[in-house]
Amino acid sequence: MHDVVDILGDRFRTTERAASAKDRSGLQAAVDAVDLDTAGVGNAEALREVDALYADNAVWFHHPSYVAHLNCPVAVPAVAAEAMLAAINTSVDTYDQSEVATLMERRLIDWTCGHLGFAGGDGIFTSGGTQSNLQALFLAREDVLAEAAGHVEADDAESRRGGPDLGAPNRRDLLSRLRILATDQAHFSVSRAAFLLGLDAEAVVTVPTDRSGRMDAEALNASLLAIEANDQIPMAVVATAGTTDLGVIDPLETIAEVCESANVWLHVDAAYGGGLLWAPQRAHLLDGISRATSVTIDFHKTFFQPVSSSALLIRDASLFAPTIHHHDYLNPEAEAQEADAEPNQVDKSLQTTRRFDALKLWTTLRARGAGEIGSMLDTVCDLATDVRALLEDQADFEVLGASDLSTVLFRFTPETADQATCDELVPLIRRVLFRSGRAAIARTVIDGTPWLKLTLLNPDTRIDDVTAVLDLVRATGHGILAGRDLEDAATEGGAA
The missing domain is CATH 3.40.640.10 (Type I PLP-dependent aspartate aminotransferase-like (Major domain))
Structure with a gap:
């Protein structure tokens, strides 16, 4: 158990990406390479193996560039209770x-x-x-x-x-x-x-x-x-x-x-x-x-x-x-x-x-205490309000509606791109960023129009963290429009 705590502590301190940035075929090969019928390797070795296979390739909800779905970082007391x-x-x-x-x-x-x-x-x-x-x-x-x-x-x-x-x-x-x-x-x-x-x-x-x-x-x-x-x-x-x-x-x-x-x-x-x-x-x-x-x-x-x-x-x-x-x-x-x-x-x-x-x-x-947890929820909702205001001030972003909670729907809409092109950019930007591991954002469709979606559920995330994600969105969008392939666009986005 102490080894697991040490592994997780190290991961939380050192993880730099929301996702692994590894190709799915490579991940599948790593999974398939494990012989589940062989003799046991012992607790310590099994934990090292799981750390390398799972933890190293997990999607980390606590990371400030994870802003995709309704997944939250977890309270430490709850983790202890889980054990x-x-x-x-x-x-x-x-x-x-x-x-x-x-x-x-x-x-x-x-x-x-x-x-x-x-x-x-x-x-x-x-x-x-x-x-x-x-x-x-x-x-x-x-x-x-x-x-x-x-x-x-x-x-x-x-x-x-x-x-x-x-x-x-x-x-x-x-x-x-x-x-x-x-x-x-x-x-x-x-x-x-x-x-x-x-x-x-x-x-x-x-x-x-x-x-x-x-x-x-x-x-x-x-x-x-x-x-x-x-x-x-x-x-x-x-x-x-x-x-x-x-x-x-x-x-x-x-x-x-x-x-x-x-x-x-x-x-x-x-x-x-x-x-x-x-x-x-x-x-x-x-x-x-x-x-x-x-x-x-x-x-x-x-x-x-x-x-x-x-x-x-x-x-x-x-x-x-x-x-x-x-x-x-x-x-x-x-x-x-x-x-x-x-x-x-x-x-x-x-x-x-x-x-x-x-x-x-x-x-x-x-x-x-319930009051502190409730205040944490207010914090992420306040952040969503601030992010929405930030996006509304950007000429190359469009925002949809106002949330009661912590979601923000937006699109990258540079003046050089028409409506159809902006529609096509939504899934491409999401895919590029996720495959690069630099950020995890979501996408959806409202009344036939595609939108990128931020779901903010980390009370430790700050406006600067979200601004960095938006900069990645912008840089990746420009990279795609410039004709670079998806891998190159991901590299450009990561450098932005």
Whole structure:
């Protein structure tokens, strides 16, 4: 263990690039050269080998020129907790495999529900936002199907849902009529979840956005009315608190009003923006989230936790009921009915064996405090604001929109290049910089136009660090326009 700490310490001190700058075929050859069937080489040699193969060729999220995706540098206390939980190897599916770990995880869930305003709520840690969103939509599906099939008591159904009398048609017919409403900026996991849940190919209805990319609440209301007029069933509305590209937050208060009026499940995907609950300057941006039925929060994004650390939170704990399946060897139903029944987290999880990832968050909170973590998030959001202002002052850059969080969309647009050329430059610049190892930036497409994207999640990154990346973008773009091949353009960019 001490050797690993020494290796990592040296890497963090000396790593000069965000990426390895090595050709993929060379990396593949190095991987293929390892004989996994040979006799073991011993701990020390294996660690040296892994250091040379993996650490030397990793993408380093802590590096100031890594500004690509929603990957954060991690808090040191969380790394220590990661080592501890891996060594003990707790599984938090049943109490008899975890004891205090289950109680600690449940305490963190209660703590998060408290900040969300979910009195009487519950939740579960998951592998990430994709799983959290999938489970939320699974629970929403089961809720509406139970009502439609007459499996919900009338008084409970009236309080939880409403709308027309759906009768009790067969399940397949019902599934074909279910609709999920979300904008085109919602995470792709929403569409994936619809597919995995057996919904119709047209199940995800796109709700129009305003010019900023936020959901239009009036358009949402119109979409709900159209769905019911077509004898379809609104299963859930998915609002996003921090879209992946634009970094904007849908108007949660007004969306909640529409959903409450229509008695429709409101899921808020706050995988990116959930950390704002603890951010002193920006917590107000999540006003209305307490009115959601369910919420996704990724602590491994804006709480600076190692992957994975995500949670699904539900306002009404009883809505977890469809997840419960009893097995005699694990969580017997008879024991679950006892007054002093053991708390088994498997009753709320899509997973059985599950890591004690909550320990990382627990340790970080105790070491650093939630207020400090929230201030770190404010810091990266402030940096994004400063970078956007910097780009707006540059004649050869174009900026798109204003983020609520820490993303910046921009393009290199020299006056000598037309629109089509600027479009072509976006993926080329990204590829050149990544292959050179000098910087890792992302790209995306908004309304048919390609954009470069900065995602700023390192509170130690300064404006000068980002300026250096922008200089690389500019130099690389000019190199490509001058007709140099990609390798030469990378060299020119690296020298800039």
